[in-house]
Amino acid sequence: MLIVFSGLPGSGKTTLSRPVAAALGATWLRVDAIESAMWRAGVDPAQPTGLAAYVVADALADAHLAVGATVVVDAVNAVEPARAGWRELAARHGAVMHAIEVVCGDEAEHRRRVQARVPEHDQAFQPSWDEVRAREFTPWRQPRLLVDTCAGDTPANVRLILGAIRGHAAPA
Secondary structure, X not given: OEEEEEOOOOOOHHHHHHHHHHHHOOEEEEHHHXXXXXXXXXXXXXXXXXXXXXXXXXXXXXXXXXXXOOEEEEOOXXXXXXXXXXXXXXXXXXXXXXXXXXXXXXXXXHHHHHHHOOOOOOOOOXXXXXXHHHOOOOOOOOOOEEEEOOOOOHXXXXXXXXXXXXXXXXXX
């Protein structure tokens, strides 16, 4: 099974994807952590490291799916080509894919979260609120579970996601 989280920075993707991966015993892949690791290894941040991080995450997910593991991907996945890549990967492995879009429906709360965030231990930086607002995020074309982290608490949202995943055998 491939579970793909998407949403703008500060929406709550990591807050939800981490416990979902833990509950499922899944491999958890954070594109932000992969990109930050590239920078720590000396790759120039001026290079297209964001795209490269998605390519690395895809390769890791491919390897884990090949041995029958469940994979949870934590990434912005802002554009259709990124989402299509995950669908193609799932199809190649005959794996069910669940798409989860995470939003914070209260703009003031989203802004507060972004401004208050500190980087995770494996993250080089956090984007500013202006950078988050300027980020391209195209509407989804396929079904997905939409989770508003401003409308429910984390444990309830994790239960919602796990229930949706466990209740559907068909690809999302």
